[in-house]
Amino acid sequence: MKQYDEIIVGAGSAGAVVAARLSQAPERQVLLLEAGPDYPSVEELPGDLRDPWISLVAHDWGFAATATPGRQFPYPRGKVTGGSSAVNNAAATRGLPPDFARWVELGNTEWSFEQVLPWYRKLEHDADRDGDFHGKGGPIWIERPHRVQPLSRAFIDAAVAIGCAEVDDLNAPTAIGAGAVPHNVRDGIRQSTALAYLLAARSRPNLTVRSRCLVNRILIERNKAVGVEADAGAGGEKFFGRRITLCAGAIGSPAILMRSGIGAHAELERLGIGVAVDLPGVGANLIDHPVIMVVARAKTGVEHDPDVFWEVTLRGNAGGSARPHEMMFPLLSAYGEKILRDYFAAPGYPVIALCPALQQPRSRGTLTLTSADPRLAPKIDLNMFSHPDDLRLVAEGMHIARSLLLRPELAGYVDRIAAPDAPTFSSRERLADYIRANCYTGYHPVGTCRMGPECERGAVVDQHGRVRGISQLRAADASIMPNIVSAPTNLTCIMIGERIADWLCEEQD
Numbered sequence: 001m002k003q004y005d006e007i008i009v010g011a012g013s014a015g016a017v018v019a020a021r022l023s024q025a026p027e028r029q030v031l032l033l034e035a036g037p038d039y040p041s042v043e044e045l046p047g048d049l050r051d052p053w054i055s056l057v058a059h060d061w062g063f064a065a066t067a068t069p070g071r072q073f074p075y076p077r078g079k080v081t082g083g084s085s086a087v088n089n090a091a092a093t094r095g096l097p098p099d100f101a102r103w104v105e106l107g108n109t110e111w112s113f114e115q116v117l118p119w120y121r122k123l124e125h126d127a128d129r130d131g132d133f134h135g136k137g138g139p140i141w142i143e144r145p146h147r148v149q150p151l152s153r154a155f156i157d158a159a160v161a162i163g164c165a166e167v168d169d170l171n172a173p174t175a176i177g178a179g180a181v182p183h184n185v186r187d188g189i190r191q192s193t194a195l196a197y198l199l200a201a202r203s204r205p206n207l208t209v210r211s212r213c214l215v216n217r218i219l220i221e222r223n224k225a226v227g228v229e230a231d232a233g234a235g236g237e238k239f240f241g242r243r244i245t246l247c248a249g250a251i252g253s254p255a256i257l258m259r260s261g262i263g264a265h266a267e268l269e270r271l272g273i274g275v276a277v278d279l280p281g282v283g284a285n286l287i288d289h290p291v292i293m294v295v296a297r298a299k300t301g302v303e304h305d306p307d308v309f310w311e312v313t314l315r316g317n318a319g320g321s322a323r324p325h326e327m328m329f330p331l332l333s334a335y336g337e338k339i340l341r342d343y344f345a346a347p348g349y350p351v352i353a354l355c356p357a358l359q360q361p362r363s364r365g366t367l368t369l370t371s372a373d374p375r376l377a378p379k380i381d382l383n384m385f386s387h388p389d390d391l392r393l394v395a396e397g398m399h400i401a402r403s404l405l406l407r408p409e410l411a412g413y414v415d416r417i418a419a420p421d422a423p424t425f426s427s428r429e430r431l432a433d434y435i436r437a438n439c440y441t442g443y444h445p446v447g448t449c450r451m452g453p454e455c456e457r458g459a460v461v462d463q464h465g466r467v468r469g470i471s472q473l474r475a476a477d478a479s480i481m482p483n484i485v486s487a488p489t490n491l492t493c494i495m496i497g498e499r500i501a502d503w504l505c506e507e508q509d
């Protein structure tokens with residue numbers, strides 16, 4: 001029976017990075033386990049994994065999330081090497097200094113913006129920017145449009161007209177305002193971590209990638225992780241390793257911990273799982289960005305590339321909030337048939353949508369298991385708007401979005417607001433009902449194995465990703481964020497992978 005030095009569970013945004021970095025040392029035997037399929041070359045990559053605008057069709061776990069009581073919606077997660085980085089919309093944006101100041105306030109002193117910046121720089125090759133805040137030569141190719149579409153230009157002008165700044169670089173630490181979104185797309189192909197990190201690493205003889213391998217649980221002996229039990233198609237199989245790192249994402253990692261007996265005592269007993277460590281924070285603290293669309297019917301006959309879906313965004317505040325980064329307003333344009341069909345159910349006319357997205361929600365959800373069987377989906381309860389500030393801020397964001405769409409700068413593009421209708425906008429109660437019935441998220445779940453100091457009962461891992469109570473076991477992915485960042489989450493997950501991989505390389509345990 002082969003003994004590995006490192007077993008990494010999940011080949012997503014963080015896991016592919018951890019495996020690639022650890023396998024740089026040829027003497028280290030690394031095993032990367034992934035539930036989904038693997039496409040080992042660019043040539044073999046199917047269309048949905050190439051095109052950054054197709055993200056919800058295949059290579060998905062097929063989860064559903066409860067948004068508010070009685071309302072569910074599909075909750076996509078990538079199931080393939082590259083994970084959700086292989087199916088996402090490839091917006092490449094970083095968290096901001098105040099986000100990491102909050103992480104430090106919560107007891108994670110190694111995660112200030114100054115400390116994470118070198119890792120954000122290391123992961124990227126920013127094709128357009130350099131200087132103190134950007135990296136050159138890193139694995140993730142990042143670029144911005146060199147000339148935005150006239151509609152996007154008009155949107156930036158509208159934002160400037162209401163007092164916002166025009167932002168040249170949305171990844172600069174002080175970037176508050178409107179500007180072009182950086183994307184990790186090169187030659188039209190989404191640069192997932194499977195391409196950016198694994199492609200170069202996979203020929204190493206010390207790296208084994210096992211795809212279509214569903215990990216059930218961690219094997220634990222006397223409070224020490226010694227391996228994992230997985231189903232690779234031929235029933236249960238065991239893999240043994242000196243250290244195990246969970247990178248199965250904000251849904252997968254807490255689920256594996258719970259199936260291994262690491263979680264809230266009462267919850268594990270309910271499922272008939274023997275308790276290894278009573279850690280009530282496992283599956284708690286689920287956070288995601290609420291997003292809603294204000295949809296306009298667009299004028300036809302304008303100059304616009306039908307393949308451009310999301311080019312510009314506005315970062316600002318709402319509801320009198322003191323946080324200048326409280327909201328994002330991505331502008332979506334759907335002129336092409338494919339995008340209209342995939343995102344707007346083909347309404348028969350082109351669409352412009354401005355989408356207020358709350359960046360620092362106060363509501364917290366939970367992830368629980370429905371069964372100890374790894375093939376059954378967990379219960380994802382987002383508990384949206386359980387904190388009243390969230391509903392108030394999203395409603396305010398919708399009013400801002402509507403007034404922006406109706407600005408004279410956009411008059412050449414916007415025919416009329418299609419949804420919500422005017423009576424809904426004029427009644428606070430109706431707008432609140434509309435939000436509860438129509439709000440989605442950015443598909444950015446984080447926080448379900450949050451890091452924090454030992455004195456904090458809800459903390460699942462320490463700030464190096466070490467799971468409390470079990471040695472040789474770590475988590476490194478979206479699940480360990482103590483609070484969500486004010487941006488889409490992919491680059492932050494990659495940064496977490498880089499940072500924890502570096503600690504793993506240094507530590508000799």
Ligand SMILES: Cc1cc2nc3c(=O)[nH]c(=O)nc-3n(C[C@H](O)[C@H](O)[C@H](O)COP(=O)(O)OP(=O)(O)OC[C@H]3O[C@@H](n4cnc5c(N)ncnc54)[C@H](O)[C@@H]3O)c2cc1C
Pocket residue numbers: 009010011012013014015033034035036055056076077078079080081082083084085087088089090091092093213214215216247248249250252253256374442443444445477478479487488489490491493
């Ligand atoms: C549709 C969509 C659009 C998005 N758009 C953007 C965007 O434009 N920009 C942005 O920054 N972020 C975006 N995100 C979010 C971003 O992609 C995620 O935050 C990030 O990829 C999460 O990284 P992770 O490493 O935590 O998890 P993942 O990348 O999801 O990786 C987890 C991996 O573990 C595997 N796994 C899980 N359970 C098991 C198991 N039991 N056994 C074996 N393997 C397992 C999964 O198959 C997966 O490969 C989007 C996400 C989605 C789904």
